[in-house]
Each structure stands twice: as structure tokens, then as C-alpha cells.
Amino acid sequence: MNIPLREPFVISTERLDYLPYALIKIGTDEGINGYGEATPSWASTGETQESVLGAAKLMRQFFIGMDPLDIEGVGSVADYNLHFNSSFKAGVEEALFDIKAKSLKAPLHRLFGQKKEDTIEIPFVVGMKDEGAAVKEISNALSRGFKSFKIKAGADIEIEKNVIRATRGLSSEAKIFVDANQGWKSPENAIKKIKEIERYEIEWIEQPILAADIKGNSTIRKNVGVKLMLDESIQSIWDCERAIEYDAMDIVNIKIAKTGGFLNADELIRMCDEHGKKYILGSMIESSLGTAFMAHFASCRNFLSCEACGVYLITEDTGEGLEYWDGYIRVPESPGVGIKLSEKYR
């Protein structure tokens, strides 16, 4: 799937002119098809669209003949035979959940437990762009009803500071999240940059420096007055365990594409709950399909925020069935994930 974007999406480590993703389709001998969305990101999961397609070609031989309802079993086979490739594995698991829910003629959220809400609040995400354009977009989104704003940082702090200050000026109630996507590089530099913006009542600063530098993140956390979230640093429970050991974060950004699916995401959630850490459900910019999966999952968990912003950034829905408007997404109620893929992507 090459999904067109309204405009290029730029963060400190990547520039996307369109979304180079892959649709995972799993067929069964009972005629039920399941669909999942693999959302590779070279800077986050180390995958590309080509590597996902390669993984699918390779792994078919192991999956064919397995019971699609044994989601854990298929996951184990995937993990044992293929290291990494988390967004591919997430796409496979999504397709299996879709099959399972369809076979029960139930909406997917029923498989995730008790639904707590029918609609999910979504923040407005602002990629890197010139100051005027960013502020205009935020002001517009505020008047349309968005209540929280995720601002990408990690490049030009003057522009970023001005955008954050302007946002705070437009609304004293808006929640502001700042994501540096590893861009501040060293702990010393990150502390300096955070000090320049922390007065604007920021909810949290996300991934200030390199993913691997857990000790550095711990140093930053001790020296700033704002909560620290780790994203690229935390893919697995092993990463999370290490970050907890080093006291390196307050909040974890959990993404299905990083954990390899919902089952592993739940393991991360359990670990966070045990250690008093909060978590959000992060986004890779999913299309309607991946967004619907996120909505089902988020409706049954306690995420501080669900960043399923993809549908606001793409120019066409990959399928029908997802209802969304400014700042909110409705959890689908038809069987399975609830998305009927359009002809082009099926």
C-alpha cells in the first residue's frame, strides 16, 4: 500500500512523501479473510516496505496450515523464525485478530476486554514546517475542536519554541506534547533545549536523545521539570525493564508496530502498571485500517492518550467503516476490525 499524504510529513529523523506500508492478508479454509496493516519505519523499527514484503514471503511457509485462532502460537512461530521485523509481526497479528472477531461475529474490542468508551480522543499532530504554517494549522485545529497537540521538535529550537509559545498563547487549556524524535542527541544539549520550553506547561517531552542511550535519558529526567516519555527506546519488555532500572522515564509510548502486536503490548502495559509508569498508544501514521485496530484496543485500556492521527494526514481512506471527526474517532461496531477495504487496496 502506498498511501498518499496531504503534505510531506517531516520529523527529525524521517521525511515521508507518502506512506510506504504493506497490507497483510490472511485467508482461511473457512472463507474468512483477515486484514492487518504493517507500518514499517526505518528510523523506529528498522524496516522498510520491501523488508516487510520479504518477511511475508519468507514466513508464509511457517504459517500455512496453522490454526488462525491460535494467535499466540502463530506469534511464537513468527518470533522463533524471524528476529526483529516488528511491524510485519504486528500486521500478521492484526489479521489474526480480525479473523477471530469475524468468526465470532463480534466487533474486535470484545476480544480486548471491557470497552470503556465509544469514542477516542485524538491529538492534533504537527510535523516540522515553517513557524507561520504550524501556528496557523494549530489555531485552525483548536477552533475545530482538537484539545491536545503533539508538536515535533529536535531540529530548530527557535522555531519550535515559537510554535509552542504561540500554542500556549492561543489556549491555556490545550494539552501540549513535544516529541524530539532523538534529535537533541546529547543529554547536555537536551537539558538545555528542554529548559527553554518547559515553562509553557508541556505534558511531556518525548524521546529527547538516541534510543540506545538509556543512561543519558535518566540524566535528562533528573535535570528537567517536565515528564519524560520514551518511544524509540522501548520496543520490548526487555527495553522497558532496563529503562525502569535506570529510572529513565515517566511514560512509555507503546506502539503496536514496535511491540509486534497487541499481546506484547499488553505485556508492556502489565510491566508499566507494576512499576507505576504511565503509557500512551502511539502512532506510526496508520491508515483507516490500522487506526481502527488502535481504536478497538485503546477503548479497552487506560492510555493517557491515543495518537491515532493517521486518518487526518492521509488524503484517502483505505476502506469504509471508520467514523471520525475533528479530535475524535468512533470505535467500529461491525464484526472484526470493522473496515471494508476499498477495491484499490484489497
Ligand SMILES: [Mg+2]
Ligand atoms: Mg515519538
